[in-house]
Amino acid sequence: MMLFLVPMLVVGAIGVIVYAVTSSNSEVKGRLAAINASAGLGGADDAATLFQRLLDDQRRDRLEVRLQEAGWYHTTPAKLFARSGVYGAIGAGIGLLLMLILHLFTPVMMAGIAALAGFGAYRPYGQLAGAIKERKLQVHRTLPDFLDLLSTTIEAGVALNAAISVAAEGLKGALGEELRAALQDVRLGRSRAEALLAMAARVREPDLTTVVTALVQSERVGASLTHVVDELAADSRDRRIMRAEELAAALSNKLIFPMALCMLPALFIMIFGGVFARYLHH
Numbered sequence: 001m002m003l004f005l006v007p008m009l010v011v012g013a014i015g016v017i018v019y020a021v022t023s024s025n026s027e028v029k030g031r032l033a034a035i036n037a038s039a040g041l042g043g044a045d046d047a048a049t050l051f052q053r054l055l056d057d058q059r060r061d062r063l064e065v066r067l068q069e070a071g072w073y074h075t076t077p078a079k080l081f082a083r084s085g086v087y088g089a090i091g092a093g094i095g096l097l098l099m100l101i102l103h104l105f106t107p108v109m110m111a112g113i114a115a116l117a118g119f120g121a122y123r124p125y126g127q128l129a130g131a132i133k134e135r136k137l138q139v140h141r142t143l144p145d146f147l148d149l150l151s152t153t154i155e156a157g158v159a160l161n162a163a164i165s166v167a168a169e170g171l172k173g174a175l176g177e178e179l180r181a182a183l184q185d186v187r188l189g190r191s192r193a194e195a196l197l198a199m200a201a202r203v204r205e206p207d208l209t210t211v212v213t214a215l216v217q218s219e220r221v222g223a224s225l226t227h228v229v230d231e232l233a234a235d236s237r238d239r240r241i242m243r244a245e246e247l248a249a250a251l252s253n254k255l256i257f258p259m260a261l262c263m264l265p266a267l268f269i270m271i272f273g274g275v276f277a278r279y280l281h282h
Helices: 003-024 027-038 046-054 056-072 077-102 107-155 162-169 176-188 192-203 206-221 227-255 256-281
Strands: none
Touching: 046 162, 046 176, 056 077, 056 107, 077 107, 107 162, 107 176, 107 206, 107 227, 162 176, 176 192, 192 206, 206 227, 227 256
């Protein structure tokens, strides 16, 4: 009985630690941390000081950039590192529990425990990479629509800040959230150029960075914003079409493995099945 009770208690304790690690900061505090990071200011994480000490400055800065790209403003590098360690411990605990249940004290089982621990430790970083990819894809898809709305609003005689606000209201997803955060920075006293550049630095999407740079430069030199936004919208739409064409062209290569795995065995059975069955009867 103790062989089952001890691993279950260990897994339960680890679950409590996971909840404590992942729920200490509020969304408002996370947003302030993201704004401070984009401005080059550091912040302390009192909830995970032990893990903070285990992270060097270079790794912490790299994780901060990736967390901003994913939009995980409520998560700090120390929390992500702590979550990785906790999930690794959970994986090892599950493997140990299976070993005790199956009574398999073999090197293969120990290797399986190590594999489960490694999978658990890598899981938060895999989720982070997936969130970054999905967020950048959302920005890439919605950017042309935003520029069209921005161009139409500016042509109607609305100022740029108000035009960005109007265009951002109709957007859902990552780009709308970042635009509203940039406008909030402007209301708090930051200049529009600094807020937009900070937004581009957080998202780190090439098309958005190009648009922000063009808007800031055109405002500084006094160029026509309507003409600039129209050109940016056309270029962004062309890049989106080119991206779709690239994905369509790569589809044939991606279908080779599923076709070989699913269709060729069926074809071989249809072609040679009758001959083999006839050979068996003889």
